[in-house]
Amino acid sequence: MTQAPAAVMNKSLSSLKFSRTRTTSKPIDKLFTHKTFQETRPNNNQQPTPKNPHPRTQQQNLISLIKSGTQNSLLQIHAHLIRTSLLQNPTFSLRFLSCLCFSPFRDLRYSRHFFSQIDKPSASHYSTLIRAYSSSDSPKDAFFLYKEMTQKGLKPDPVSSSFVLKSCMKFSSLFCGLQIHGRILGDGFQSDSLLLTTLMDFYSSFASRDEACKVFDEISKKDTVAWNVLISCYLRNGRTRDVLMLFDSMKNEGACKPDDVTCLLVVQACANLGALDFGEKVYGYIEECGYGVSLNLRNSLIAMYSRCGCLEKAYGVFKGMPEKNAISWSAMISGLAMNGYGRDAILAFEEMQRMGIAPDEQTFTGVLSACSHCGLVDEGMEFLHQMSKEFGIEPNIHHYGCIVDLLGRASLLDQAYQVIISMGLKPDATIWRTLLGACRIHGHVTLGERVIEHLIELKAQEAGDYVLLLNIYSSDGKWEKVTELRKFMKEKGIQTTPGCSTIELKGVVHNFIVDDISHPRKHEIYDKLDEINKQLKIAGYVAEITSELHDLGAEEKAHALSYHSEKLALAFGVLATPPGTTIRVTKNLRICVDCHNFAKFLSGVYNRKVIVRDRMRFHHFRDGGCSCNDYW
DNA sequence: ATAGGGTTAG
Structure with missing residues (x-):
């Protein structure tokens, strides 16, 4: 977005004169007769001007002007609409509003300002603004507008309802979304399958799998996207095994043919499960259907093979790709790292740069984890500095997690602790747990106890953490502490996960x-x-x-x-x-x-x-x- | 009179 018109609009709108525009001083009413009007045109004297344009033609011209509107011409048109009271004409105001909301230089504050000047905004006006807010950084406003319109007795169309649901996912309010679900039923949209699909996704993003399934059952014509949302719901909510079943039933029952997105989701499920055989089966299906050209899909195949420990096959997919993006490279780098080929991961990172692909946050997560898995302390610290200095990527908690792991494994426990304390981000449970793991490796009792304190402070202590502490005590021969801790765990009813x-x-x-x-x-x-x-x-x-x-x-x-x-x-x-x-x-x-x-x-x-x-x-x-x- | 909708990779 260039210059925000809102800045202009903050001054009194009525002070806006056409002469403010640098490029033209022609009266606006004349300009509207030119279909090809462009504010940057230095001189439009050569343009033939119809003498007395019919009012209807004039209005049509205005519409096409709005369509091709630029920032300055919109300001002029706005002023013109106010002067001629056309602003209260539903057609024009709607046209104008959607132009403001969806033009490349859109400005929501300006749109809102314009909206407030409309005496009786229709449902369409609301819908337009709602849609704009739902993809903005203040999605909550979409919900407020939705409420406002329903309170005024206006009926939202299914499309805006769907956008508002998306907004609720964005600002993660289950409560707001539930209200919308109620409205949807009241408005009689319960058979709009696209809207219901959004609703499923909404429930799925709040881990309400049962609700999502209920909505799925209510969809009378279930298409592939509806199935995909269902599968994505199972995947997100950890029911990975069921994803494989769903894939089979889609394929066998023939109700809905799995598409490339389905395959992508199932490949991810296989990656999570380490289900190599099933993954290969899906790969076969992908080839059979010709989905193999999809970049997304190939990237997820690299991850799947890597996470099944088949590095050669992961590399095979990677090598066979005519186009590789940062995600492909990152997947390959992480794959090498997690399979213990840290040096190769770093080589791949260098090769990626030679190919002119810019690394991103996740690339560095892969690179740093390569360093930590192979004990490359100096290299790891160097990459940490490089990423912000040379690539302008500020380290996030995952990056620091790798560094803590790296230092911890290398027995530099105090340094690792210092990194957590001074990284400038709020430490999460995972990073403390990483340090706890390092304390376990090196039998560091005092630091281990301190880390547990931090975890308790975060109310994030898990059974596994206490087991690590047990490990630390026992490797140091502190058997009385072991007994004490076991007793404590028993009293608190802390259940340890059995190894399987x-x-x-x-x-x-x-x-x-x-x-x-x-x-x-x-x-x-x-x-x-x-x-x-x-x-x-x-x-x-x-x-x-x-x-x-x-x-x-x-x-x-x-x-x-x-x-x-x-x-x-x-x-x-x-x-x-x-x-x-x-x-x-x-x-x-x-x-x-x-x-x-x-x-x-x-x-x-x-x-x-x-x-x-x-x-x-x-x-x-x-x-x-x-x-x-x-x-x- | 009019824009517009759902799933997806490291």
Whole structure:
């Protein structure tokens, strides 16, 4: 937007003279007869002027003038409308209003000012202004206008209702949206499928999945977009598995053919689940339908493969793209980072710059996480400075989170604490938790306790945080503290999440918890695990007993560790898959050091690629080694 | 007399 007309309008409107316009001094009434009028025309004497334009022609000319209106000519027209009382003509005022609201130089304050001069604004006037406000930075005003018009007894059209709903999502007021839902029913729009689709999206953005589903059921003609909104609702609200089911039912029941957006959502669901097989199936469908040209879709495929630990395939998609944007590069960089290829991630970042693609916030999140996963402290700090100095991107909480992780892993705990204190942003629970994780790694009791205090202050302490503190105490041998904390947790009823490992075989997901005896092949699995343990010990594996949180003797500790869910899943993998195939295990929490070592030895002794995806990232094991700096 | 609507990537 250039010069805001509002600035002009703040002066008394009546003081506005046509002569204010620099470029023309012709009387406005004459100018209106020129269809091709442009205020910048230096001299329009050559233009033939009709002698006595018919009033009707004059009005038509005025309309086309408004249509092609520029900032200055609109000011003139406004003054003209006031003088001739045309402003109270519903047609003209509406034309003029929508021109003010949607022209490239729109100014909402000016529009509002103009609106206030209309004696009896119609529903259309309101709709126009509502629409303008809904995409502005004061969406709340859209809602107020909506209320105002309904109070005046004007009936909003379905389109404005839909815009107001969007506004409510913007300023996140469930309450306001509910009122609109009521109005929609009262206005008899309950069968407008586009409006209902917006309503679904509204409920979905407030995590009201049930309500969204109810609205979906009420849509008589459900088209693909309605399905997509439903799927996006399930995805947003964490019902990821159901997304896959919905995709299948769309495809099989044939009611609605999944389009590129559907595929995009489902690919994201697969990425969240780590459901590689399903993801590949969707990829096949994408190719079959020719959606593969979509940039969005390919970008999400890169992320999906990365998050399933298939870096080669992620790279394959990336390489095959004729056009790559910042998102493609960021996805690839993050993919490399989360799979332990930090150096390559940085190389990719450099290559991206050579290609002239400007990095953005999320690119730097990927780059910094690459540094933290590979322990590149100096590089990471350098990138942090570079991003604001050279790229003008101010670090956000995620960037600082990576830095805290980076310093914390490198045992620079006090420095990490200082970063949080002095970063100039309000620390969130996640960043404290990151530091707590670092305290756990380095057994830093006093700082760990301080961090818990911060979390409690934020009222954000979770069971996992206390478990980390338990870890910190036990690794330091502070058993009386461990007992005390356990008692405290019991009193407060703090439930810890049980560790769970899953392995997917032929599309079936097998779950394991510690000491699990629920699997139908439990005997074979335990036998196999004992055999593996023997073999690994020969190769030099020693149980890392600091991973055990109970005050036990060394031998008992080793025993307590030996049936962790990861190990059961790995043993089942060795048992149930042909030699040489890759074993993929997903763990809901962080893998412990001992299981990490176990997987590493297993990859060498049994000649298997092992990929463990835990809450933090991927651990790739191969030939008795790990692609990343070992545990961290 | 008249503009105008819903889903989507790192």
